[in-house]
Amino acid sequence: MADFIDFCGDLVKQAIRKGADEAEVFLTSGRESEVSTRLNEIDTIKEAATRGLGIRVIKNKRLGFVYSTDFLEDHLSQLIDSAIELSAEASEDEFNGLAEPLPNETTDLGLYDPRIRKLSAEAKIDLCRRLEKTMFAYDSRIVNSEGAHFLDGESNVTIVNSRGISDSYNSSYCYLYCVPVAKQNGLLQSGYWLSFSRFLDRLNSPESVAEIAAERTIRMLGAKVPRTCNAPVIFDQLTGASLIGAVLLAIDGDAIHKRASFLVDKLNQVVASPLVNIRDDGRLRGGPGSAPFDGEGSPTADKEIITDGKLGTYLYDTYTAKKAGARSTANAQRDYSSTPDIGGLNFYLQKGPHSPEEIIGSVKHGLYVTNLMGFGLDAVTGDYSRGAAGLWIENGKLAGPVEGITIASNILDMLKKIEMVGNDLGFMGPVASPTFKISQMTIAGA
Amino acid sequence: MANNVIGPGDQAPDKPEYIDQALDSHRIERLLSIALSRGGDFAEIYFEYSITSAIALEENKLRQAQTGIGQGVGIRVISGDKTGYAFAESLDFENLKSVANVASHIAHSGRSAGIPAVSAAGVVQALGEPLQTVPSHVAAKAKADLLWRANQAAYDKDSHIKQVNASFVDSSKFFRVANSLGVMLDNIEFICRLNVGVVAEKGNVRQSGYHGGGGRVDFSYFNTLTPEAVALEAVRQAIVKFGAIKARAGPQTVVLANGWAGVLLHEAVGHGLEADFNRKKTSLYSDRIGQKVASALCTVIDDGTIPYQRGSINIDDEGTKSTRNVLIENGVLRGYLCDHLNALHLKTKSTGSGRRESYRHYPLPRMTNTFLMAGPYSPDEIFASVKKGFYAKSFGGGQVDISNGQFVFEVTEGYLIEDGKITAPVKGANLIGSGPDVLEKVVMVGNDLKLDSGIGTCGKNGQAVPVGVGTPTCKISQITVGGTAIEGQSLAEGEV
Numbered sequence: 005m006a007d008f009i010d011f012c013g014d015l016v017k018q019a020i021r022k023g024a025d026e027a028e029v030f031l032t033s034g035r036e037s038e039v040s041t042r043l044n045e046i047d048t049i050k051e052a053a054t055r056g057l058g059i060r061v062i063k064n065k066r067l068g069f070v071y072s073t074d075f076l077e078d079h080l081s082q083l084i085d086s087a088i089e090l091s092a093e094a095s096e097d098e099f100n101g102l103a104e105p106l107p108n109e110t111t112d113l114g115l116y117d118p119r120i121r122k123l124s125a126e127a128k129i130d131l132c133r134r135l136e137k138t139m140f141a142y143d144s145r146i147v148n149s150e151g152a153h154f155l156d157g158e159s160n161v162t163i164v165n166s167r168g169i170s171d172s173y174n175s176s177y178c179y180l181y182c183v184p185v186a187k188q189n190g191l192l193q194s195g196y197w198l199s200f201s202r203f204l205d206r207l208n209s210p211e212s213v214a215e216i217a218a219e220r221t222i223r224m225l226g227a228k229v230p231r232t233c234n235a236p237v238i239f240d241q242l243t244g245a246s247l248i249g250a251v252l253l254a255i256d257g258d259a260i261h262k263r264a265s266f267l268v269d270k271l272n273q274v275v276a277s278p279l280v281n282i283r284d285d286g287r288l289r290g291g292p293g294s295a296p297f298d299g300e301g302s303p304t305a306d307k308e309i310i311t312d313g314k315l316g317t318y319l320y321d322t323y324t325a326k327k328a329g330a331r332s333t334a335n336a337q338r339d340y341s342s343t344p345d346i347g348g349l350n351f352y353l354q355k356g357p358h359s360p361e362e363i364i365g366s367v368k369h370g371l372y373v374t375n376l377m378g379f380g381l382d383a384v385t386g387d388y389s390r391g392a393a394g395l396w397i398e399n400g401k402l403a404g405p406v407e408g409i410t411i412a413s414n415i416l417d418m419l420k421k422i423e424m425v426g427n428d429l430g431f432m433g434p435v436a437s438p439t440f441k442i443s444q445m446t447i448a449g450a
Numbered sequence: 451m452a453n454n455v456i457g458p459g460d461q462a463p464d465k466p467e468y469i470d471q472a473l474d475s476h477r478i479e480r481l482l483s484i485a486l487s488r489g490g491d492f493a494e495i496y497f498e499y500s501i502t503s504a505i506a507l508e509e510n511k512l513r514q515a516q517t518g519i520g521q522g523v524g525i526r527v528i529s530g531d532k533t534g535y536a537f538a539e540s541l542d543f544e545n546l547k548s549v550a551n552v553a554s555h556i557a558h559s560g561r562s563a564g565i566p567a568v569s570a571a572g573v574v575q576a577l578g579e580p581l582q583t584v585p586s587h588v589a590a591k592a593k594a595d596l597l598w599r600a601n602q603a604a605y606d607k608d609s610h611i612k613q614v615n616a617s618f619v620d621s622s623k624f625f626r627v628a629n630s631l632g633v634m635l636d637n638i639e640f641i642c643r644l645n646v647g648v649v650a651e652k653g654n655v656r657q658s659g660y661h662g663g664g665g666r667v668d669f670s671y672f673n674t675l676t677p678e679a680v681a682l683e684a685v686r687q688a689i690v691k692f693g694a695i696k697a698r699a700g701p702q703t704v705v706l707a708n709g710w711a712g713v714l715l716h717e718a719v720g721h722g723l724e725a726d727f728n729r730k731k732t733s734l735y736s737d738r739i740g741q742k743v744a745s746a747l748c749t750v751i752d753d754g755t756i757p758y759q760r761g762s763i764n765i766d767d768e769g770t771k772s773t774r775n776v777l778i779e780n781g782v783l784r785g786y787l788c789d790h791l792n793a794l795h796l797k798t799k800s801t802g803s804g805r806r807e808s809y810r811h812y813p814l815p816r817m818t819n820t821f822l823m824a825g826p827y828s829p830d831e832i833f834a835s836v837k838k839g840f841y842a843k844s845f846g847g848g849q850v851d852i853s854n855g856q857f858v859f860e861v862t863e864g865y866l867i868e869d870g871k872i873t874a875p876v877k878g879a880n881l882i883g884s885g886p887d888v889l890e891k892v893v894m895v896g897n898d899l900k901l902d903s904g905i906g907t908c909g910k911n912g913q914a915v916p917v918g919v920g921t922p923t924c925k926i927s928q929i930t931v932g933g934t935a936i937e938g939q940s941l942a943e944g945e946v
Contacts, residue, residue, distance in 0.1 A: 052810070095512040384649060384657060389934075412699065
């Protein structure tokens with residue numbers, strides 16, 4: 005992708021020539037495709053080649069930013085003028101500055117599979133039909149569908165800045181999911197399951213994905229509202245990942261600096277049970293969140309975030325690191341239309357020794373939560389309250405579906421009450437978790 | 451404010467001049483005929499040119515000023531219930547022809563609807579009086595002034611305020627939509643929003659507050675909704691939480707405040723009435739038109755024609771004029787929100803509800819401004835009728851499951867109601883229920899209908915669009931409140 009590097013490099017030079025002290029161009033370009041079937045008929049075929057670029061300039065310690073999807077030379081030249089003019093509107097900030105080039109290992113992270121783009125629309129439609137066929141065959145109560153979907157794409161990310169960073173990488177992805185709708189006694193339930201991979205041959209089979217989706221839907225039929233109580237709550241892979249995502253938000257170096265996080269002033273302190281080990285690994289081979297460098301061009305790494313319950317680091321980009329007197333952890337994340345925010349790479353709770361069955365078996369009365377709804381996290385206090393649905397556990401066995409409930413606690417309390425961690429870690433997205441058990445939460449129902 | 455307006459020549463035009471050559475009626479006819487070359491019932495070209503600007507203040511500094519251009523063309527072909535869609539950013543005509551060709555592959559019949567001649571673009575009339583001072587045309591300095599004023603007001607109000615984050619975001623969106631029915635329209639819409647977030651700290655306890663407002667308004671709107679007022683509301687929300695008690699978990703009588711609490715209707719019924727779910731019969735409201743789905747006190751409207759409101763649209767993203775749609779009338783389901791595709795299938799007309807986030811997406815049936823009509827009671831009468839209950843004053847976001855109707859939304863400011871009086875503030879509450887069940891339990895509706903201040907964004911299938919919501923004060927006889935406090939109950943007694 006030398007073309008893009010040269011193209012971005014020329015824009016950086018132009019910005020400097022026009023008076024910027026520092027300049028950076030971040031460009032993404034690629035294609036995306038989506039195919040879906042519903043009730044065995046083709047529903048949607050979407051295909052696009054897409055691109056965009058963002059230009060950050062710093063002049064007199066002031067920051068201006070512009071982006072565009074229009075790459076005409078004259079228009080980009082006007083845009084650079086705008087960026088420099090806009091920088092004059094911003095305040096002087098001594099911490100403004102772009103990333104410095106650092107040596108970066110050029111190991112293959114397994115992010116690009118050239119076979120994905122060769123997959124024909126017919127082959128994708130066939131995968132979708134197999135998803136729906138399996139899910140309808142699973143149980144006669146599955147009577148409808150929000151469709152079977154196959155999405156894929158590939159992109160090139162290029163970054164060039166005036167301090168000497170000039171880098172580029174390609175990645176690809178594909179995923180499939182289906183949404184069965186089941187009916188019993190006139191009432192509907194829907195569910196879903198998915199598989200994600202950067203390589204076509206590592207995607208789970210449509211049959212295995214559809215069976216899980218069907219099972220997750222069927223088992224919710226006849227859901228009741230349980231009585232309000234305090235009880236243990238087991239999070240599965242999907243709902244667990246959402247809770248681990250809340251930890252990710254709380255260690256954002258920008259939120260920490262603004263004291264807008266429940267993990268302020270907690271560095272090197274115990275914030276979770278000793279069973280909790282969380283990593284952020286930008287170099288996981290084939291990982292959904294893997295990348296050789298972050299949104300500013302800094303080389304990514306594998307980091308211990310929480311080790312045996314102790315918080316080891318916050319996450320920074322170049323700007324927030326300077327403010328905190330720390331080094332960037334290469335967690336700048338962005339697309340072309342924004343300046344960097346802080347985000348995770350492959351951010352996950354490490355697996356523990358227990359099978360999900362053992363964890364369920366350890367609960368006398370409690371909730372196995374498989375679906376979370378709505379918002380309900382106060383990022384500053386850690387107060388947590390979410391809509392939930394799942395399966396009730398009686399004497400170590402799944403006893404029946406429940407819905408119409410909320411689960412509530414404070415995240416710091418929840419992290420300390422994690423008393424079993426499962427061995428079933430799997431990456432369905434960049435934030436991942438195995439099954440785990442929290443010894444007590446408040447469940448509001450009838 | 452006139453001195454803040456950038457003169458012609460400085461400001462990029464809302465409509466790019468080159469579009470009249472790049473996508474004139476001849477080229478559009480050519481693209482439509484390529485799109486329908488393999489058959490199909492309908493083809494559409496959507497060109498968009500959006501300019502979005504933002505300026506943000508944090509830690510007593512204007513952190514950055516930015517602007518961006520989103521330009522692209524999306525081409526759609528409908529064949530029966532099937533959709534083919536392709537888009538690209540480049541306006542190069544050879545490139546657009548190949549985009550049309552990609553979209554055409556959805557159809558196989560070989561029989562296509564004929565294409566009438568497309569006339570020159572009609573220009574859509576904006577709702578209400580034209581804006582005198584379009585926020586997108588105002589210099590960054592004037593917007594920065596609003597932020598500085600909000601910042602000052604927040605710090606001056608309370609010494610516990612430790613952080614103030616304020617931002618002003620605005621955009622202009624020009625689109626040209628043309629289709630195989632011979633329609634070709636140009637539309638320009640403006641939108642803006644002022645946001646203020648604060649963090650307060652007492653000892654080692656921290657609390658946050660947020661408020662914002664805007665819409666498709668004139669810049670002078672911020673003389674009425676002043677940055678000081680927005681900031682003080684954010685401060686008030688943060689400070690009140692210091693004294694808050696834990697929310698009591700379980701079913702309770704709930705009074706909803708007027709305004710933004712209308713998000714309950716958006717979640718509880720609005721999404722379930724979008725026509726795509728009802729064409730597919732995956733909504734619990736499928737096939738229920740004419741049936742009773744709510745208490746007789748409930749009349750729910752979706753109205754995209756209210757001038758200057760955030761959710762309003764001159765025309766939808768398919769070129770259909772926006773309308774006022776009665777969804778539920780005195781408790782009886784009257785209609786669904788339809789876009790073109792679903793209207794064809796359901797043999798009805800589009801309700802002007804086909805909306806999309808950008809040229810990168812095909813339209814879906816979506817809400818605009820959704821609200822509950824006012825009833826007979828004063829808010830005082832409503833509170834006085836509650837012996838023990840929960841007052842939900844301000845909200846975060848919500849979500850709904852279309853199939854079973856379960857919805858949830860977050861209460862960011864709540865209070866106990868005791869003997870008809872609003873008493874202690876409550877933190878960490880959520881409301882959960884099923885749409886039809888909760889709407890059946892609406893037992894009192896106030897006379898104080900209010901729309902929200904212009905902060906709502908709705909997400910569906912990965913597409914975000916601006917929406918409005920509204921409600922009068924109303925009383926729900928019972929809804930489950932989520933929280934951490936349990937009254938008179940010991941551990942682990944729960945059973946199904």
